[in-house]
Structure formats: structure tokens, C-alpha cells
Amino acid sequence: MRITLTVNGTRREVDGVWEGESLLYALRERMGLPGSKNACEQGECGSCTVYLDGLPVCSCLVAAGQADGREVTTVEGLSADGELRPVQQAFLACGAVQCGFCTPGLIVSTHDLLERNPQPSDPEIREALAGNLCRCTGYEKIMDAVRLASRAQERAS
Amino acid sequence: MEFLAPTTWADALAAKAACPGALPVTGGTDVLVEINFDRRRPPALLDLTRVAELRDWAPDRGRIRLGAAVTYSRVIDELATALPGLAMAARTIGSPQIRNRGTVGGNLGAASPAGDSHPPLLAADAVVEVASAARGVREVPVAQFYTGVKTNALAPDELIAAVLVAPPRGPQQFCKIGTRNAMVIAVSAFGFALHPDRRAVGTGIGSAAPTPRRAEAAAEFLAGELDAAGLWESRGELPDGLAREFGHRVRAAAAPIDDVRGSAAYRLHSLSVMARRAATWAWNDYRRAA
Ligand SMILES: Cc1cc2nc3c(=O)[nH]c(=O)nc-3n(C[C@H](O)[C@H](O)[C@H](O)COP(=O)(O)OP(=O)(O)OC[C@H]3O[C@@H](n4cnc5c(N)ncnc54)[C@H](O)[C@@H]3O)c2cc1C
Numbered sequence: 271m272r273i274t275l276t277v278n279g280t281r282r283e284v285d286g287v288w289e290g291e292s293l294l295y296a297l298r299e300r301m302g303l304p305g306s307k308n309a310c311e312q313g314e315c316g317s318c319t320v321y322l323d324g325l326p327v328c329s330c331l332v333a334a335g336q337a338d339g340r341e342v343t344t345v346e347g348l349s350a351d352g353e354l355r356p357v358q359q360a361f362l363a364c365g366a367v368q369c370g371f372c373t374p375g376l377i378v379s380t381h382d383l384l385e386r387n388p389q390p391s392d393p394e395i396r397e398a399l400a401g402n403l404c405r406c407t408g409y410e411k412i413m414d415a416v417r418l419a420s421r422a423q424e425r426a427s
Numbered sequence: 428m429e430f431l432a433p434t435t436w437a438d439a440l441a442a443k444a445a446c447p448g449a450l451p452v453t454g455g456t457d458v459l460v461e462i463n464f465d466r467r468r469p470p471a472l473l474d475l476t477r478v479a480e481l482r483d484w485a486p487d488r489g490r491i492r493l494g495a496a497v498t499y500s501r502v503i504d505e506l507a508t509a510l511p512g513l514a515m516a517a518r519t520i521g522s523p524q525i526r527n528r529g530t531v532g533g534n535l536g537a538a539s540p541a542g543d544s545h546p547p548l549l550a551a552d553a554v555v556e557v558a559s560a561a562r563g564v565r566e567v568p569v570a571q572f573y574t575g576v577k578t579n580a581l582a583p584d585e586l587i588a589a590v591l592v593a594p595p596r597g598p599q600q601f602c603k604i605g606t607r608n609a610m611v612i613a614v615s616a617f618g619f620a621l622h623p624d625r626r627a628v629g630t631g632i633g634s635a636a637p638t639p640r641r642a643e644a645a646a647e648f649l650a651g652e653l654d655a656a657g658l659w660e661s662r663g664e665l666p667d668g669l670a671r672e673f674g675h676r677v678r679a680a681a682a683p684i685d686d687v688r689g690s691a692a693y694r695l696h697s698l699s700v701m702a703r704r705a706a707t708w709a710w711n712d713y714r715r716a717a
Pocket residue numbers: 312313314450451452453454455456457458459460475495496519520521522525528529530531532533534535536537541542543544585586587588610611612613
């Protein structure tokens with residue numbers, strides 16, 4: 271089937287979509303957007319997190335057909351013209367990226383958290399990132415990165 | 428596979444009648460897992476996310492009518508006061524991403540004994556509104572909705588339209604045991620409600636029987652003891668040992684199994700502890716509300 275959706279601000283028409291396939295598969299394999307990662311395909315790890323109509327969701331659990339006519343923002347859409355956002359810079363600066371597999375999902379989740387709550391407490395950060403698993407960092411550097419991004423955004427505003 | 432995407436409730440019911448094998452999909456947090464892992468290949472997916480009638484909630488003749496496709500995130504943000512037990516349960520479900528998609532209708536559709544909506548819906552005496560193109564609307568009391576392990580009372584041509592819940596007349600509680608504070612399927616769960624208007628107690632047991640179920644005898648016992656001691660009116664302290672005895676009786680209503688998440692013995696033990704705590708917390712809230 272064909273689906274038409276807006277991805278990172280651009281209207282996309284995608285043909286040959288299988289009725290049972292996930293939005294994650296369509297993004298990675300049909301739209302050339304491999305930023306969102308596939309690590310579990312069952313909603314457990316959050317590495318496939320994207321915005322769907324403004325809300326972070328696991329794209330592995332959205333049927334591609336359900337995204338027809340909707341608006342999707344992936345991690346690729348969060349850096350304007352190759353410039354990294356404060357959230358992305360903070361992850362680099364704090365060593366919150368090791369193998370990097372969890373990073374795109376964590377960037378989207380952190381971006382959403384800081385939009386809603388610019389100065390989150392530590393428990394609020396943990397709660398907001400509870401759906402994103404990382405096998406490498408032990409999370410402390412990720413916590414550092416979120417705190418740094420929060421401060422950086424505060425200074426910038 | 429076909430992909431059916433009706434935009435009205437009438438079209439959705441017509442599609443289900445024409446193709447009873449079509450698998451409804453709302454948040455997809457159960458359905459997509461099954462498809463991704465090749466556990467299910469339905470002839471068609473019936474996407475319900477475009478049906479506006481399912482996405483809203485509203486007061487309806489003295490009850491809250493919660494559309495089947497309202498997500499957990501919205502239950503938490505919009506219904507914490509109107510559906511307190513359900514909102515407490517919703518806060519424990521999955522992760523933010525799962526709560527942004529997962530729905531109460533989907534939880535009822537899946538009818539897992541571990542579904543977290545069920546204990547609070549049982550405790551609050553909720554009613555499930557189901558509909559078909561051929562026979563129209565029918566209301567099923569939630570306790571009769573669960574018919575077996577992961578099966579429910581829907582006929583092949585029926586869909587879940589909404590859940591109907593009376594606004595709370597007293598405090599509600601929800602407790603859940605799991606290995607961490609997020610992303611856990613309950614080892615066991617318990618929902619509790621005080622209904623002072625009819626001097627009754629509501630209960631719901633999760634993950635400790637083939638279906639979600641009530642602890643009827645325990646609820647009657649507690650309500651009767653409160654009545655006998657005039658406590659519904661006086662709002663006095665709970666007599667020593669009453670909450671504990673209630674916990675024991677709740678445990679007696681369960682029929683759990685051993686599985687990877689926990690042993691039957693632990694489920695029974697944790698249920699009696701949760702029931703004691705939930706009753707105590709709710710009663711303390713009731714006393715404070717005086
Ligand atoms: C990572 C993860 C964590 C989870 N954690 C929890 C948890 O903590 N607690 C919990 O209870 N569940 C949990 N779940 C399970 C799931 O999120 C819930 O059962 C959720 O309520 C399903 O809602 P949905 O809208 O996504 O359902 P879907 O996947 O769209 O559908 C689920 C079932 O209901 C049927 N259905 C959906 N809508 C209707 C309708 N209107 N009429 C008739 N049938 C319908 C579908 O055909 C399917 O059989 C988790 C799932 C994942 C992937």
C-alpha cells in the first residue's frame with residue numbers, strides 16, 4: 271500500500287508498504303532514515319523513539335499505515351542544518367554515548383522532557399527516560415548529559 | 428493482509444462485521460509485538476485511531492464515558508480526579524512512550540490477567556460498552572467481560588466502544604508489585620475502592636488468577652465490619668487487625684500460578700500485603716476527607 275506522511279517537515283510518499291510493517295521499518299528501510307534504531311521490536315528499549323504528532327512513541331509499535339497523514343519527527347529532524355542541538359551536544363560532552371545504539375531514542379526522549387519541563391529534578395529525569403534502555407553507560411553519564419542540556423538551554427534562553 | 432482505516436464508528440463496525448477476522452489495532456502496543464514476532468498474521472488490521480468517537484471522554488448520564496482509544500497519558504493528565512484508581516494504575520504502565528499509545532480499550536481487548544486497568548475497573552464497578560453493526564450497543568459489567576486467559580466477552584463482530592465508570596464517592600487505591608518502577612508486567616496487583624454512598628467496598632485482583640477477578644467475600648466482610656462498628660458514619664480508626672484480616676481474605680480469593688515473574692506463594696503473600704495497605708491508605712484518606 272502507499273502511505274503519505276510528513277517526516278521531519280517534508281511530505282513523503284512511500285509505496286510498497288506491507289500492511290503489517292512498523293513505522294520504524296518504513297523509516298529505516300523505505301525512507302532512508304536509519305537514525306531510529308531497532309533493538310527489540312517490542313517496545314522495551316526505546317531506541318526507536320520518534321515523535322508522532324508531537325508525542326514520543328516507540329515507532330516499532332506503530333503500524334506504518336497508522337502514520338498515514340500524520341507528522342513524524344525522527345532524531346534526524348532534531349539537528350537543523352547539521353548543527354547539533356544543546357541536547358545532542360550535551361550527550362557528546364558528557365560521554366553519554368558509548369556504542370551509541372540507545373542514543374537516538376534518548377535524544378528524542380530528553381528533547382521531549384526538556385520541552386515540557388526545562389529544569390527537571392533527578393527523579394523526573396529517571397521517570398521520563400524509564401522507557402530508554404542503555405547497555406553501556408550505566409546511566410550516570412546520561413543523567414549528567416540531561417542536567418547539562420537543561421543548564422545550557424536555560425543559559426541560552 | 429489488508430489495512431482497514433475507517434474514520435467513523437459506523438464504518439468501523441461495518442468493517443468488523445464484513446471481516447470478523449480483522450484484528451483491531453489502537454495503540455498497537457500489544458498487536459505490533461505479535462506481528463513483529465510473527466506470532467500473528469490476521470487477514471486484516473483494523474486501525475481504530477482515526478475514529479474520533481473513540482478518542483474522547485465525557486460525563487454521560489452520571490457516569491464518565493471513557494472512549495476505548497483514550498491513551499494512558501490522557502487518563503493520567505485529564506482524569507486523575509474523576510477516575511483516580513485507573514489513573515494510579517495508568518501511571519505504572521510501561522514507559523512514557525507506551526503510555527502515549529496504549530489505551531484502556533486495548534487493555535480490555537487483550538484481556539491479559541496482568542493488565543493493569545482491570546483491578547481498578549473491577550473495584551469501581553465499571554461497565555464495558557461494546558457494539559456491533561447488527562445488534563447495536565450492549566453493556567457488559569466488567570467482571571463478566573473477562574472470560575478466560577486472554578479472552579473476553581466480545582463476539583467476532585463486536586468492538587469495544589467505551590468504558591463507563593461512576594465518579595468516585597470515596598477514596599481509591601492501586602498497588603502493583605514488579606521488579607522495577609517502570610516497564611514491568613505486574614507480578615501481582617490490587618485495586619481497591621471505598622463506596623461510602625452504598626457502604627460497600629470494591630476490589631480487583633490482577634496477575635493472580637486466570638482472569639482479573641474480584642475478592643467478593645473479602646469485600647463483603649470488610650464492608651460489613653465497618654458497618655457493624657458504625658465506622659462509615661463515625662469515620663473512626665480501623666479496628667486492630669481488620670485490615671490484616673481483609674488482606675488474608677483477599678489472598679483466599681486468588682488462584683495464582685508459578686511463572687517467570689514470580690511464584691504462586693509470593694503472589695499470595697504480596698496480595699495480602701497490598702490489600703492490607705490499600706485498605707488502610709484508603710480508609711485514612713476517607714477519615715481525612717471528613
Ligand atoms: C514495553 C511494554 C510495556 C507494557 N507494560 C504494560 C503494563 O505495565 N501494564 C499493562 O497492563 N500493559 C502493559 N503493556 C501492554 C499494553 O501496552 C497494554 O495492554 C495496552 O493497554 C494495550 O493498548 P493498545 O491500545 O496499545 O492495544 P492494541 O495493541 O492496539 O490492542 C490490544 C488488543 O485489543 C484489541 N483491541 C484494541 N482496541 C479495541 C477495540 N476498541 N475493540 C475491540 N478490541 C480492541 C486488539 O485487537 C488487540 O487484541 C505493555 C506493552 C509493552 C510493549
